[in-house]
Amino acid sequence: MTLQGIISTKSGYFYFRGLSPWVHHFCLTFGSNEDSDLTHIFESGLSRWIRCLSKQLVKIQLKGVVVIVGNYGSGKTEVAINLAVYHKRAGIDVRIADLDVVNPYFRTREAKGPLSNLGIDVVLPPKQYLQADLPILSPEVAGSIRQPGELTLLDVGGDDAGATILASLENEFKATSPRVLQVINPLRPFTETHQGCLKVRAAIESASKLTVNGLIGNANLIDDTRLDDIYDGYRFVSELSEHSGLPLELITAGRALLPSLDMDRFACPVLPIDRQLVPPWQKPVEFDQADISG
Amino acid sequence: MGKVLMKGNEAIGEAAIRAGCLNYFAYPITPQSEVAEYLSRRLPEAGGVFLQGESEVAVSYMIFGAAACGERVFTTSSSPGISLMSEGISYITAGQCPAVFVNIMRGGPGLGGILPSQADYMQSVKGGGHGDYKLLVMAPASVQEAVEMMMSAFALAEKYRNPVMILGDGLIGQMMEPVEFPDALKAKPSNKDDWATNGMATRSRNQRNLVKTLYLDPEELNAHNLMLRAKYEQMEKEEVRYEAYNVDEDYKLLIVSYGTMSRVCRTAIDNLKDQGIEIGMIRPQTLFPFPKTAIYDAAGKKSCRAALCVEMCMGQMVEDVERSVSGQRPVHWYGKCGGEVPTPEEVIEEVRKLVK
Known part of the structure; x- marks a missing residue:
């Protein structure tokens, strides 16, 4: 793979870790040394960009069963969809199951088309119940937990009410050890304090009979998100992580904000969000099919 | 306070609290149930009361009762629920009590479906319940506008002593948008003591307030209707937006x-x-x-x-x-x-x- 090839890959963010030493190696291979012009050009022209990408867009590597929980409206579905696409792009087989039985609109099922087109297996309730506000769980879900393949993401409804459905899968979860990640947007009501987040966590754990074992920071105001919202949100979840002992798995940022973000500020990976759940007067960001190598 | 990310339904609940409304009675129905969900947590914190009625009919009369006592009060529902409340709404307009009704519309007729709709236009604007009455009906197009309309709705309801309806489709209730809350509504109902059945502490024994909807004398009922009509004409002059x-x-x-x-x-x-x-x-x-x-x-x-x-x-x-x-x-x-x-x-x- 050429340097050009790597840089031009849209999903290339994920492969840049350790690129700086590679550039160094490239320079040495071509007979340059640390002080040469070529090195200098690389260091000055690309360094900031590469440092930013290599340091920060650290690979997210989720495996097995991953349960996405959180308070109502924390952004679980958008995160789950983008995690599915991210891993698919990295060549991993992904299944995503819509377990949202509390939300009547804006559910994973609305992004079924684009996800299926990318080869992601989308598990939904039976078709005739798709638009119902009934607690219907597809039998496929239990099967997916028993045999999760490389990665099975479960997108669960909000709060303890939404997480209650997980308790009915208690037997299935016994055989696996799921990652249960709590999505937190500190710009949402009830999770603007650490105490609020921990209260949500306790309620979800009690309703789901599962233990939350990681955090996802999802600070955003949708289109009104400013860089400071991401920085402040990161600080908020980092402190919560320290305070609670729960590892901070990743934070998110809308794709448009990524180039302006100072990645040096983050010690965890950043998941780019291509927004899918939009009102009818907006268009979801189209996933680039070419990125999926299969 | 800066911007927060809120669902329309949550923002409507929060806006009511900030407008000084501490009474909310409702019965759950998709796609507006989050208002009750939100207020069941937030109202007790704010010193208010959320009470779930046994039906929407009951709720509409709980609203009538609280409003007749001069309390700021509101409810939310969705299409079929508003149909059930229509009787109470007619009574509240007849009794000239201020109250706010929010309808987050779903598809109809009948049980219809739970997705967005605007099929309650006629019901809201031309009646719904019986008799010659009108509601002042506002229709927000964003979560921010829903907040602003909610906050002005209480003042308008008190100005006219008439219910105000916020008519939103399911998307208004369900979508999330960044919102900022304006300063709390400062105006207190100034005329409450003139008509509300709020106890005798503020008036003399011979000054009894009565809220009623029964007018057996035809002349009296005609005069009552002419007075109501004058209010609706005033709305047409002053409240068009x-x-x-x-x-x-x-x-x-x-x-x-x-x-x-x-x-x-x-x-x-x-x-x-x-x-x-x-x-x-x-x-x-x-x-x-x-x-x-x-x-x-x-x-x-x-x-x-x-x-x-x-x-x-x-x-x-x-x-x-x-x-x-x-x-x-x-x-x-x-x-x-x-x-x-x-x-x-x-x-x-x-x-x-x-x-x-």
Whole structure:
């Protein structure tokens, strides 16, 4: 793979870790040394960009069963969809199951088309119940937990009410050890304090009979998100992580904000969000099919 | 306080608290149940009361009772629930009590479906319940506007001693948008002691307040209705609100659309502008009183050939648009029912048929 090839890959963010030493190696291979012009050009022209990408867009590597929980409206579905696409792009087989039985609109099922087109297996309730506000769980879900393949993401409804459905899968979860990640947007009501987040966590754990074992920071105001919202949100979840002992798995940022973000500020990976759940007067960001190598 | 990200339903609940309303009675129904969900947590913190009624009929009379006592009070429901409340709403208007009703509409008739709809236009604007009464009906197009309308609704309800309705489609309740809350409503009802059954502490023994809806004397009932009618005429003079979009251009067609449907139309208008076609829009923010004059003037513009009413129902607003256009131009209709929101592309296709 050429340097050009790597840089031009849209999903290339994920492969840049350790690129700086590679550039160094490239320079040495071509007979340059640390002080040469070529090195200098690389260091000055690309360094900031590469440092930013290599340091920060650290690979997210989720495996097995991953349960996405959180308070109502924390952004679980958008995160789950983008995690599915991210891993698919990295060549991993992904299944995503819509377990949202509390939300009547804006559910994973609305992004079924684009996800299926990318080869992601989308598990939904039976078709005739798709638009119902009934607690219907597809039998496929239990099967997916028993045999999760490389990665099975479960997108669960909000709060303890939404997480209650997980308790009915208690037997299935016994055989696996799921990652249960709590999505937190500190710009949402009830999770603007650490105490609020921990209260949500306790309620979800009690309703789901599962233990939350990681955090996802999802600070955003949708289109009104400013860089400071991401920085402040990161600080908020980092402190919560320290305070609670729960590892901070990743934070998110809308794709448009990524180039302006100072990645040096983050010690965890950043998941780019291509927004899918939009009102009818907006268009979801189209996933680039070419990125999926299969 | 900076911006927060809120669902319309949550923001409506929060706006009520900030408007000084600490009484909320409701019965859950999709797609507005989050209001109750939110207020069941927030109202006790704020020192208020959330009580779930045994039905929407019961709720409407709980509202009547609290309002008659001079308490600021509101409820939320969705289409079938509002149908059940309609009897109580008629009584509250007759008893001249201020209250706020929020209808987050779903598809009908009957149980219909849970997706967005605007099929309760007639019910809200032309009655619903029995007798000669009107509600002041406001239709937000964004979560921010829902907040602002909620906060002004209480003051308007108190000004007219008449219920105000916030009419939103399911999307208004369900979508999340960043919102900022304006300063809390400062105005307290100044005339409460003149009419509310709020105890004798503030008045002498011979000054009893009575809230009633029964008028057996026909002359008295006629006078009562004339007095109500005068209030509705005053609303038509003082409370009309609308937004005009792209009306400075020489548009060939005037769209009339409200709520989230108008945002789809706005995208369509922007896209058509890029294609060299100018379309104007009047978005009623109040459905009663209806922005008749604005629509008359906008449709009468020289370049304008026709009006198009776009709504998520089978054309319930058309007669009001026709009445406003007053025969100057033909009035067409485009819409969908059942939960599918027309896309900007579909609106564009419809517009193209009319302006070709």
